[in-house]
Amino acid sequence: MIYFDNVSKIYRDGTPALEDVTVSIDPKEFVSIVGHSGAGKTTLLKMLLAQEKPTRGSVFFESMNVHELHPSAVPHYRRKIGMVFQDFRLIPNMTAYENIAFAMEAAGRADDEIESDVPYILELVDLSTKANHFPSQLSGGEQQRVAIGRAIINQPDVIIADEPTGNLDPINTYEVVEILKKINELGTTVLITTHNKGVVDAMGKRVITMDRGRIIRDDPQGQYIL
């Protein structure tokens, strides 16, 4: 489903961010990418989102070469992927409801669909009572749950979560991981990067370990080893 073919990214000043990365991810997999800061985890995700171009190699999503897409096709492509970030990145002057609805509006969905889907998703992430709260009125865990709601609302094929628990306390971390697991069980591919050993070990799923831009380990049922 996702295939990185010999991808290298070397920045203009000569620093390599990725070197000869070849990896393939199947549908419905749950993959954790671990590694020290600067190992290239985030760069890998940015490649998949067409936010960065590889210096060498290609990235394929299904049969599409991501970096050969026409700029006007990029927004369409991104709707197939749900993004969750460490710093939530909600739109500050929109309520929880509107933040989630925005992703549907942007995808051109009809009003009645939005009116029926958003409350359902809010219930799924346990925020029905806070639909009209702005991000500044929500706790970190709640904001991250809104972000997850936004990521899954358009039923994407893949969820990409970049350090989704980096800013959360253990209880919120547990809740977020449980939601991601549930999403995966419902059939969505999940790709997360994390520094949290507890999260990775408890999952017992595939772990890709990166170091200095290279993949140094790829275990189908891995542990957090650095």
Add this chain to the structure above:
Amino acid sequence: MFTSLRRVISGGTKNFVRSGAVSVATVIIMSVTLMIIAFLVFLSALLSYTLSQLQDKVDVSVYFTTSAAEGDILNLKDQLQQMPSVATVSYTSSDEALMQFKQRHENDQLTLNALNELGTNPLGASLSIKAKDPTQYQDIVNFISNDTALQSGGTSIIDHIDYYENKDVIDRLTAAIRTTERAGLIVVIIFALASTIIAIATVRLAIYSSRDEIGVMRLVGASNAYIQGPFIVAGVFAGLISAAVTLLIFTPLTWYLGQNYTTWLAGFNIFAYYTSHFLEIFGIVVGAGVLLGGFASILAVRRYLRV
């Protein structure tokens, strides 16, 4: 299509309302800009009013000898009226000149007695000529001086032309009018440019605070047009409100100025001008506001839209 348009408009309105202080600041700056633009409209109206008033006061009078035949003078009048540079020519006969003289001196018995002693009318007829443009007086005067038909029996029927006496004043006035017009135009352009740049910078600043938001919208898969739309709507909205504020402030302001400063402005009633040219001013202010807000927003958002 219709749904997206509706969403863009409602998104832009919400954006504007929820941005609170930033929106207020934008409206204030844009209002100041629009006020400067509207003020310039008044200034140029005042300038052209004053110029036309001054130009109206300038004329050339040709005085004829008492022996000049009325037919010759009226003939000259017709010729002058056919000249494209001449606006009006008015004829005063020697009888009328005498009557006006008597009226002016009706309380001056001594002068009137002296006049009666003479027995004949000592005043000649005259033509008062107004040109369409003050620079054209020289040509008109040259025409009259060179007209050989005015020679009767070798002597000219023209007694004197007061242009030569006023020439210096007329020349200086003409130069002053030209300079004022040019300087006024330059000032207008500088002010309009400066205030437009400030307004654009303010809108940019307002959108700068949304740059992360724009990044998120892109990652959620929103198209560029869909991201840009609400910002443009918010910009146009700010422009419309600023235009309303400007027009609202100008109504009592021009009324006050019209009531108290009309004499000081040489008879130019600013309130009368505002009410009689309201549609024109309304169009300029609202049009400038909408263009300014929309254009500034497009410029500002484009910076953050590169994929």
